[in-house]
């Protein structure tokens with residue numbers, strides 16, 4: 384009995400993206416579908432290479448197809464095509480699909496460390512990633528990314544520096560380490576604009592922007608200059624930090640930047656000698672804040688010596704100690720963040736052909 388196209392389509396319509404909650408046909412995730420005798424060939428196009436549920440998803444798809452009478456062989460390829468949250472508007476930086484701000488209410492909570500490790504984790508999953516250091520008062524991304532080489536010039540454009548598969552731009556490249564910069568409003572606005580528009584970022588799935596702490600001019604400038612896909616809020620667990628988190632969240636709501644999630648850094652200290660966890664900065668504050676503000680909680684990162692060493696030495700912990708609890712947390716958070724972007728982007732599903740032409 385020959386397998387019909389309708390049977391295959393019906394089977395595929397049963398398979399839902401676990402994150403997006405809709406079926407793979409509606410979401411436009413099935414490409415190059417062919418049926419020949421009992422053999423079905425198809426490509427699953429994920430909405431991010433950092434998909435947190437890739438294996439279960441592939442398995443669900445195979446199970447659904449295998450249940451169709453007459454199907455004897457399934458050839459499944461998996462690829463990824465990151466969609467832009469701004470798809471229904473315009474891409475504000477040519478070639479960049481999603482700009483994600485990494486913010487915090489308070490200084491010193493580990494924003495830059497989180498930005499660096501998430502960027503590297505996303506790149507390791509196969510995404511095209513840029514990292515912009517918008518902390519123009521204390522730019523330390525070049526150090527944390529082990530970059531000593533300056534960005535190059537190409538005509539009147541700046542080519543970002545690159546390490547660990549991530550393209551990087553920072554004010555830290557342009558000023559001497561011990562020099563203080565005094566920024567005035569319009570100048571600052573200009574610098575942010577330049578970094579975004581006069582840097583040749585190339586094709587990027589995600590451009591992470593490490594913001595200075597607080598709710599000041601840089602945050603506002605950024606939201607005026609470009610359409611951001613969303614903001615990720617970093618906090619530490621204690622209540623003092625949480626008060627500032629609320630301020631930060633309210634600011635992003637005011638400027639209509641979607642909130643992608645909250646992460647809690649320095650969640651508990653893991654002793655390198657006995658592996659015992661101690662909650663130095665209290666416990667669970669990030670989850671509470673996320674619940675109160677109705678924003679997804681994306682995970683917690685323990686306080687770990689190797690994280691600090693990685694930041695200081697320019698070798699991010701996700702690369703030097705991939706099996707450490709902190710690295711595993713970074714990888715998971717990176718995937719959840721990517722999935723959140725996919726969820727927002729899915730508001731405008733693609734209508735490309737399903738069958739191979």
Ligand SMILES: Nc1ncnc2c1ncn2[C@@H]1O[C@H](COP(=O)(O)OP(=O)(O)OP(=O)(O)O)[C@@H](O)[C@H]1O
Pocket residue numbers: 487489490491492493494495496497518521595596648649684685686687688690691692694695709
């Ligand atoms: N999970 C962690 N475990 C151990 N050390 C950490 C962790 N997260 C951050 N740190 C360390 O804490 C310090 C502050 O982190 P970081 O510079 O990333 O914070 P920040 O929020 O960007 O600060 P600022 O507000 O000054 O920009 C750094 O020395 C960093 O290495």
Ligand SMILES: [Mg+2]
Pocket residue numbers: 494495496518523
């Ligand atoms: Mg910082």
